[in-house]
Amino acid sequence: MQPDHHEIELTVNGTRYRRTVESRLLLSDFLRHELGLAGTHVGCEHGVCGACTILLDGDPVRSCLMLAVQANGHALATVEGLAPASGELHPVQQAMHAHHGLQCGYCTPGILMTMTAYLNEHPSPSEDEVREALSGNLCRCTGYQNIVDAMMDAAARMREEAP
Amino acid sequence: MKPAPFKYVLASSLDHALALKAEHGDEARFLAGGQSLIPAMNFRLARPSVLIDINALTRLSGIDRPEAGQVRVGALTRYRALERDGEFLRSCPLFADALPHIAHPQVRNRGTIGGNLSHADPASELPALAIAMQARMRIRSAAGERTVAASDFFAGLLTTDLASDEMLVDITYPVLAPRSGACFMEIARRRGDFAIAGVAAVVTLDEERRCASVRLALCGVGETPVDAGAAALPMIGSRLTGDAVEAVAAGVRDLIAPSGNVHASPDYQRHVAGVLVQRAIRTAHQRISHAA
Numbered sequence: 001m002q003p004d005h006h007e008i009e010l011t012v013n014g015t016r017y018r019r020t021v022e023s024r025l026l027l028s029d030f031l032r033h034e035l036g037l038a039g040t041h042v043g044c045e046h047g048v049c050g051a052c053t054i055l056l057d058g059d060p061v062r063s064c065l066m067l068a069v070q071a072n073g074h075a076l077a078t079v080e081g082l083a084p085a086s087g088e089l090h091p092v093q094q095a096m097h098a099h100h101g102l103q104c105g106y107c108t109p110g111i112l113m114t115m116t117a118y119l120n121e122h123p124s125p126s127e128d129e130v131r132e133a134l135s136g137n138l139c140r141c142t143g144y145q146n147i148v149d150a151m152m153d154a155a156a157r158m159r160e161e162a163p
Numbered sequence: 164m165k166p167a168p169f170k171y172v173l174a175s176s177l178d179h180a181l182a183l184k185a186e187h188g189d190e191a192r193f194l195a196g197g198q199s200l201i202p203a204m205n206f207r208l209a210r211p212s213v214l215i216d217i218n219a220l221t222r223l224s225g226i227d228r229p230e231a232g233q234v235r236v237g238a239l240t241r242y243r244a245l246e247r248d249g250e251f252l253r254s255c256p257l258f259a260d261a262l263p264h265i266a267h268p269q270v271r272n273r274g275t276i277g278g279n280l281s282h283a284d285p286a287s288e289l290p291a292l293a294i295a296m297q298a299r300m301r302i303r304s305a306a307g308e309r310t311v312a313a314s315d316f317f318a319g320l321l322t323t324d325l326a327s328d329e330m331l332v333d334i335t336y337p338v339l340a341p342r343s344g345a346c347f348m349e350i351a352r353r354r355g356d357f358a359i360a361g362v363a364a365v366v367t368l369d370e371e372r373r374c375a376s377v378r379l380a381l382c383g384v385g386e387t388p389v390d391a392g393a394a395a396l397p398m399i400g401s402r403l404t405g406d407a408v409e410a411v412a413a414g415v416r417d418l419i420a421p422s423g424n425v426h427a428s429p430d431y432q433r434h435v436a437g438v439l440v441q442r443a444i445r446t447a448h449q450r451i452s453h454a455a
Contacts, residue, residue, distance in 0.1 A: 001168045001212070023171035023214070026205070046202035047270060059243070059272040065201045066273070069171055070194075070216065114269065135354045136267025 008072040012037065013081025021068045028052040030068035031078060039079040039109050043138070050137035053110035054078050060114045079109035082116065091161065092116050095154035096147070103141035111137045111147060119155050123162065127152060166204035173216045177223065177303065180215050181330060185305040187213045188327040194218070195239055195278035198270045223277070223332060226251050235335045238277020246271065254338040256450075257296060257363050260347035261288040267355045277331045280316070283323045283387070286357040288349065290317055290388040294380035295345075295363035298336045304329045320386040342375075343367040344450035346443040349382070350435050352426045358383030359427045360436040364443040366403070368451055374398050377444065379411070384421040384436050391415050391440070403448050411444065412437040 004023040009016065012035060019034055026045070031037045031054070043049035045064045052063040055077035082090045089097065092115055102108045111134065118133040119125070125133065130151045131144070139147060174180035184191055191213035192200060203209035217223065223239035226248060234254050236245070242265055245251060245258055252259040265271055265279075265288055279289045280300070293300075293313035301310050305328060316324050325331060339345055349361035365378040377395035382388050394414030401407040421432035 001170070003168065004170045006171065022168075024166040024168055026165070026201075029165075045205050047198060047266075050267070050269065053269050056272075060269045061273050062198075062269050064205070065197055065270075067171065067194075067197075067201070067214075070197075070218065118268070132263075132354065133268065136269050 006069045006072070008069055010071045010073065011075040013077055019068075023067060023069050025068045026064055027054075027066040027068045027071055028063040030071070031063060031076075034068070037078050037080050041106055041109055043106065048138070049107070049110075050114065051107050051110040053113045053137065055113055055117055058117065060117045077113070079112055082112055090116065091157040092119065092151070092154040095150040095157065099146045099150035099153060101142065101147040101150035107137055107139045107141075111139070115151055115154070119151070119158055123155060123159050125151075125155060130155075166201070167207055167210045169204075169211055170213045171216065172213065173219055175219065177217075177220055177330075177332070178305070180217050180220065181303060181305040181328070183213065183215050184330065185328040191215055193278075193281075193330060196241060196274040197278075198266070198274040199278065199282045199284065217330075224275075229335065232338050233335050234338055235333050236276055237333050238281075238331050239275050240277075242271035242274050242276070245276065255296065255336050256339060257292050257345045257347045257365070260345075261292055261349075261361075261363070264288055264347075264349045264351070264355070264358070264361070276334065280334065281323060281325060281331050283317050283321050284357075285320060285386055285388065286361075286383040288347065288358070288361055288363075288382055291361060291363045291380040291382035292347065293334065293336075294388045294390050295365055295378045296336050297378070298334050300331055301333045301335070302329050303332045314390060317387040339365070340367055342369070342372075342451060344447040346446040346450065348439045348443045348446070350439065356426075357424075359424075360384050360421070360432050360439055362436065362439040362443040364440070364447045366444060366447040366451065372402075374401050374403055374407075377411070379415070379440065379444075381415070381419060381436055381440075384419045384432055386422075389419055391418055394418050394440075395444075398444075403444070408441050408444050412440045415440045 009018045031040045041051040043051035047062045047065045054063045192211040194214050194216045223237045225237045298313040345365045347363045349358045361382040363380045367376045369375040379391040379395045398407045416433045416437045421429045423429040
């Protein structure tokens with residue numbers, strides 16, 4: 001079969017990109033290999049581990065379960081765009097650091113993207129609700145407790161900072 | 164893991180999508196949410212030569228009420244939209260119980276009801292809901308349109324009544340009847356995993372508050388969703404006592420033939436199904452009392 005190419009235009013972290021992609025290129029591989037945004041990690045490549053979670057028009061999705069061509073015309077956010085400025089951290093990143101919410105760090109970008117979107121929509125979650133929200137992101141190092149602690153702290157900080 | 168090469172076409176209209184499917188038949192697949200199809204393509208278990216992306220067909224998405232007592236859901240409606248529609252969840256309360264069991268939020272943000280039902284995974288919740296609620300599926304092809312009952316839609320493991328040129332376009336559910344209660348329950352090894360067993364129950368009482376009808380369907384315990392309504396027949400006319408409910412559970416344990424998996428033996432699946440049947444019927448019954 002002849003390679004099937006398509007021209008796409010999309011926004012990632014506020015930057016507009018125009019690229020030609022093969023139809024079978026996964027969005028996760030497009031972000032990493034074509035745009036050099038390797039903060040989005042690739043674990044299982046079948047939608048189970050959550051490491052590749054990004055925001056599509058503001059909502060968390062698995063970037064390994066979308067084709068790059070499907071992102072045409074959409075606005076994406078990845079972990080590279082999370083911190084407000086160089087040298088600063090988003091409250092969710094700050095809380096993960098403070099509570100030792102990561103060890104190897106492989107799952108961390110996906111967790112950060114999932115939980116920033118969740119905490120924006122649910123500013124005062126219970127611990128059970130945080131665990132439920134985390135259920136689509138696997139972490140093999142931490143046992144999750146420190147991540148849950150970090151998210152409860154991040155929620156409190158985000159409530160304080162909200163106007 | 165990379166999908167095998169394919170030709171990608173973004174359908175510009177339903178007619179366009181159906182014409183492409185008629186042309187390419189089984190070689191082509193519709194791409195909706197992609198939450199089952201893309202993993203299968205990543206593993207190369209599915210190798211379609213043409214992928215017809217229907218995500219731009221916004222008229223296939225949404226919830227409306229074609230007539231009183233019915234709710235119609237477009238095939239491209241995402242789980243996320245169903246979860247956030249309070250009026251829909253009040254009309255079809257089985258969905259309020261079942262949606263949180265469907266994978267995880269990231270998957271529910273993309274996955275669609277039509278893709279779910281067309282994929283026909285026997286462990287999936289929504290096929291069982293369609294059976295329990297006696298949904299009707301509207302199916303289109305370039306040649307015409309037909310409607311089938313949910314009970315005739317699920318033909319086997321990952322197999323439906325859809326022909327190679329057809330698409331499921333919407334699903335019509337009756338709203339919960341008066342003096343009725345509904346409950347869906349599921350046990351999985353971890354939240355969001357495939358069901359070891361799941362049960363959807365809809366109980367309707369008569370004016371003397373005796374059991375007038377029970378709809379019962381299970382997921383995860385066979386090659387298709389299982390309609391267990393026959394096992395509930397002894398309960399009709401009863402007061403839903405403990406003995407009557409236990410008899411239904413025994414009937415369900417006899418009716419199903421689960422194949423077992425790495426997490427559960429067939430006997431354990433049968434046991435779990437029986438326990439869930441009792442809990443779901445009791446909860447559905449209690450919900451009527453609370454509402455009436």
